Amino acid sequence: MKKKKPENEYIYMTKKEKLINTVKSLMVVLVMDFFFYRSLWGLIMLVPAFLFFRKNGEKDLEVGKRNRIKEQFKELLLLSETGQKAGMSVDNALINSKDDLVVLFGKYQPVVTLVERIIIFRRNNKPIGDVFIDAGEKTGIEDITQFGQIYEIAYEKSGNMSAVMHETANSIIEKLETENEIYLALNDKSFELKVLEMMPFFIMGYIELTNKNYFEMMYGSIFGIGVMSIFVMIYLLVYGWGRKILKIEV
Numbered sequence: 001m002k003k004k005k006p007e008n009e010y011i012y013m014t015k016k017e018k019l020i021n022t023v024k025s026l027m028v029v030l031v032m033d034f035f036f037y038r039s040l041w042g043l044i045m046l047v048p049a050f051l052f053f054r055k056n057g058e059k060d061l062e063v064g065k066r067n068r069i070k071e072q073f074k075e076l077l078l079l080s081e082t083g084q085k086a087g088m089s090v091d092n093a094l095i096n097s098k099d100d101l102v103v104l105f106g107k108y109q110p111v112v113t114l115v116e117r118i119i120i121f122r123r124n125n126k127p128i129g130d131v132f133i134d135a136g137e138k139t140g141i142e143d144i145t146q147f148g149q150i151y152e153i154a155y156e157k158s159g160n161m162s163a164v165m166h167e168t169a170n171s172i173i174e175k176l177e178t179e180n181e182i183y184l185a186l187n188d189k190s191f192e193l194k195v196l197e198m199m200p201f202f203i204m205g206y207i208e209l210t211n212k213n214y215f216e217m218m219y220g221s222i223f224g225i226g227v228m229s230i231f232v233m234i235y236l237l238v239y240g241w242g243r244k245i246l247k248i249e250v
Contacts, residue, residue, distance in 0.1 A: 025053040036228040072111035077169040
């Protein structure tokens with residue numbers, strides 16, 4: 001049976017990634033149920049939390065994939081610049097970068113898919129700029145879309161396409177490098193946030209070990225369940241708020 005290709009060949013979640021994300025979300029919810037409810041009914045009440053964590057996990061995976069595509073696209077532009085300095089045309093420089101990209105990132109990577117589409121479009125005499133515009137729309141990366149738009153304009157109207165694309169590539173490379181520096185800086189803060197997210201469970205676990213009956217009164221009464229539910233909502237709000245703070249658009 002022929003394997004079905006994803007609708008978006010640049011950003012998509014594999015079955016393995018979906019499974020791992022679902023298991024992680026379920027583990028978090030099980031831990032929350034243990035500390036806040038310790039009942040099957042509590043686990044049912046935490047279904048929205050499970051969906052919340054799973055959705056956030058998918059977003060994190062998507063952001064990670066998008067950042068990797070940006071890095072790969074930057075390498076494509078750098079290799080293209082090298083090819084143009086060696087006397088190649090812009091499209092030939094892009095096409096000839098494929099082997100180096102396979103060595104750098106692997107055969108089944110978004111940037112390799114992009115170059116393969118360029119080769120097909122070139123063979124069929126279709127506008128190469130459309131490949132970048134389509135990739136930019138599917139990945140949500142504006143720089144790729146802009147590169148494709150400028151490529152089309154330069155190809156149709158510019159008398160010196162190499163110079164125009166050289167300036168465009170350098171501008172995009174500089175922006176992507178700035179974004180990468182910010183992303184690396186945020187990684188440290190992201191780790192700190194993860195530690196803070198786990199801290200309430202460490203504290204409750206420590207109290208549980210030192211005083212086993214400390215939380216007992218909270219599990220069997222309506223008042224206790226209500227208080228614990230408020231804590232759960234506060235935790236989820238802080239969790240979402242913290243991740244929102246770390247989102248910086250360049």
